[in-house]
Amino acid sequence: MMEKIFEGAMWKSRYLVLLAVLFGLLGAVVLFVIASMDIFVVAKYAFDTIVTNAHPENFHEDLVSGIIGAVDLYLIAVVMLIFSFGIYELFISPIKHIQEMQDEQRVLTITSLDQLKDKIAKVIVMVLVVNFFQRVLHTEYNGALEMLYFALAVAALSVGLYFLGKVGKKEEKK
16 A cells, blocks of 8 residues: 555656756747847847948957857757657657657657757757857967867867767668
8 A cells, every 4th residue: 555655656756847848948938039139139230230331340250150159049949948848758748749740740759768868969069069160250360280270170070970960860770
């Protein structure tokens, strides 16, 4: 009798995950709104600069950096969405709307903790790549050695992304 009550309470405790789901979704919404506001600010800055015929010293770098920063926030928001959907499906219930979709539309379907981890890891790697390129925009290079380091960093990122893409393709074939 005591075992049955304890196991029932333990099983129902999985609903605590709903806190992570709800706040994950809230975090995603906040990040989507902030990133959209950042894009609006960049667009306004570009428009004002063009209308006034001004041309600040780092105009292009500032525009690209602002947009890349917004893309970075959008990607982090996607991580929050994937996390929220995945945790909900793993601990609470499969999402019926996702099950009704065709296979190629099921981006957010999560069937295991490892699959959730892999999807989040891939998006986090993309966040890091985008963040790297945002920082590179404002870096000054003072010699051939620094340019070589930059080229090596880009090559390392490219190789890493290539293999990250291969891992996903290998799993899909199975």
